[in-house]
Amino acid sequence: MSSQRRGQLAGLAAAVLFGCSAPLISALRAIVALDGQQLQRAREGEEKARNRSLQLTIFFVGAVLSFSGLAAATRPRPTARLLAMVTNQRPAAAACQRSI
8 A cells, every 4th residue: 555545544534533424434435445446456467467378388388289299190100210220220230249
């Protein structure tokens, strides 16, 4: 709460103590209601930003997972191809091990 708002509330409280109660109490209630609305608006803005960030994170994770799934589905047996490439590159090494 700002110092100006505290001063207004203190002035209203003093006026209530000295007898001008009905209109000042309604003014005090209005000030408190406005402060509550401002606080609620600020919290809603923070929540909206947090939700947007979460939605973007979920979107990117889903996109990466779908892309990796698509890549894995288009390459038939990538481990078998890699194994064949590795074993075909070293026929001399395999021959040396057999002779030992």
